[in-house]
Amino acid sequence: MTRTTPAAVYLIAIGAFALGMASYVTAGLVPLIERAFSVQVAVAAQLVTAFTLAYGIGSPLFVAVLPARRQRFGLMCALGLFVLANAASAMVDDFALLLLCRALAGIGAGVYLATGIAASAAVSAPAQRGKAIAVIMGGMASGTVLGVPLSLLLAEHMGWQAALWLVALLGALAWFGLLLKLPAIPAGPQAAPGRKLALLAERKVLLVLMVSLLAAVASLGMYTFMVPLLADPAYGAVGNITAHLWVWGLGGVLGSFLVGPLVDRLKGPLLTLLIMLVLAVSLLVLPMAASISPWLAMLPIALWGAVGWALQVPQNNELLAMRDAKGDGNLAVALNESALYLGSALGAAAGGLLLLWQMPNWTLAASAGAVALLGAALQILNLQEGRAHACADVLESSGRR
Template sequence: MSHSSPGYAQPAAAASRLPAAVYLIALGAFALGMASYVTAGLLPLIAPAFQVSVAGAAQLVTAFTLAYGLGSPVLVAVLPARRQRLGLLAALALFTVANGASALAGDFSSLLVWRAVAGIGAGVYLATGIAAAAAVCGAGQQGKSIAVIMGGMASGTVLGVPLSLLLAERLGWSAALWLVAALGLATLIGLASRLPALPAAQEVSLRRKLALLRDQKVLVILLVSLLAAIASLGMYTFLAPLLAGRPVAPFLWAWGIGGVLGSFLVGPLADKVRGPMLTLAILVLLSLALLALPLAAYWGAWWAVLPIVLWGAVGWALQVPQNQQLLQARAAQGDGNLAVALNESALYLGSAIAAAAGGLLLLLDWPAWTLAVGAAAVAALAALLQLTRRLD
């Protein structure tokens, strides 16, 4: 119930403050960002512990990402519309338990299964968490709330992964996963007490939910996300060859720090600028940053920091208006969380496509700079596609 009399007016600062539940969801996203990327860094420790090759241990990453990208949309699709709060908490509980069980795994097969389970929990949590945050925040704060969550995930990647790897070096590989589980548990306890009841949505049959795949607006958004992932995440995979033997870690930090800044700074813009126009501007900047990357690297390694920071910033920032547009496009149908889950799947699929295509080009002895130029061209293609939505 709203009140227009002065006696009920809220201070401007209070009106602009996001609910505590949004920041708690972001803490869970921080743990998710750690879980998504830390396993790759743990492979040299996990492989000898289970007497498998590093290549074999890498299947842990594959299990997590495939389950995240393919399994989570299925569970989101069957989640009852009137049980969204319960679904969010259950997904977080599953993610937390799976990471704890991974730390306790006695054999590699068990560890592989639990990483897949963790991937499913992570995917469902992020999709339902973004939808829940948008539902509980005030008018005009949807973009800001999504930005806080994406910033939490970016921070988990940039800050959480190095921290957990340092912990693993001292206490063993399982310590990193225990840290993820502890953060998940803390978030679960906080959300159980601070997350309010979510607005009841209309029950929608699975058949009607799948109808969103015939929604042209949704399909364009998902295709733009796919192309952006091919460009941004794909080039991330091949940053080391482009830098020609230079130490890559400082540049990965620059990319990640840019991602954190971009995720948080785009929030206010997302609530003031029309989503299609903001996405278009971000895609143009992404294409320019990727195009400038090989030229800057040629001038000198440290020149490359500038386009790398910009690339990281706009690459992460893009998903704030994308997810916001998906929620708005499907608000009337009540299946925005499924659209967000499909968007996450598009990101993982784009990353996989780029990794395969880039690897093939390197096998054919194409110079590394052509990968950056190709990534810029894909981002430009996404921008051209986005132009079809400029009047939405």
């Protein structure tokens, strides 16, 4: 009999929706915050830096010291910190305090997503784990695509604080729901923090993290430069790319949700390879499609958004499968999320260099596609190593007989 997805998974996804909003809404609030606190735009933009650095660097450290038997407690504390930090961000009248609140929100968000993904897998049937993770990532994608425009619209009419109050409200709704519906999470093996960090020496883990990093360099890095590419007269001279951004985001939401059943049917590494190949092709053909028609460009943009967001479902599922039995599955997920933030920053920096060197705009998409192909090549190596290990296990098992 097929089990339905537990209610707790959807509640975790509501929290992920709020997290998706918080991760990207601050960038849209910078002009309003700049005026409210009378600071320069470069200073106000550091609110984004504080959140992302705390998320990418701080959250793995906190996840590493979280005891295996306190996963539910850690998830609830992380979500609680996220809610309180966003509420405090809406109330403070000092910019330094606001900066601190955004950093605390970033830590809470990172720890919550890592423990939430692990918890959703733990409370789901083995055959439903991929779908559960897809629901969480779909919630985060929906928060980015749907929640951010909604919260920015609210901020325009009611002030920048209203956007953060909305994030806090949704997070609080998820917190109270999980308090009632989230069961005890089975404790895995207890590993010392030092031993947990040793997973970075595991070749298979590093391969997965490197593929995620390269995918983020290609996908999220190129997202930063969609405007200059499509604004180029050679590629459509699009004055307002809002429609294209919506297509990218909606593709991401669909990809995040639809990849779940595939994860439960296909081997994760093979699915990751297919996704990386589609990502590479969609980025490489984007300038050609845009040169024909900006409307035709929406097709590779939709595919790019779909696979870019979908990738993390098989990646996180693979990491949990590899590391859960060793007691550091949630840390592996946290490191994977950190790889995404680092990859996004590297991609943005690399694209900025290309523009600084006055390279043609098509090189932005071509370089991103080349990075995705490099990630696909690395994934082929991952597949080959997996097959070699499987053959070795079969031979070892035969020898014991």
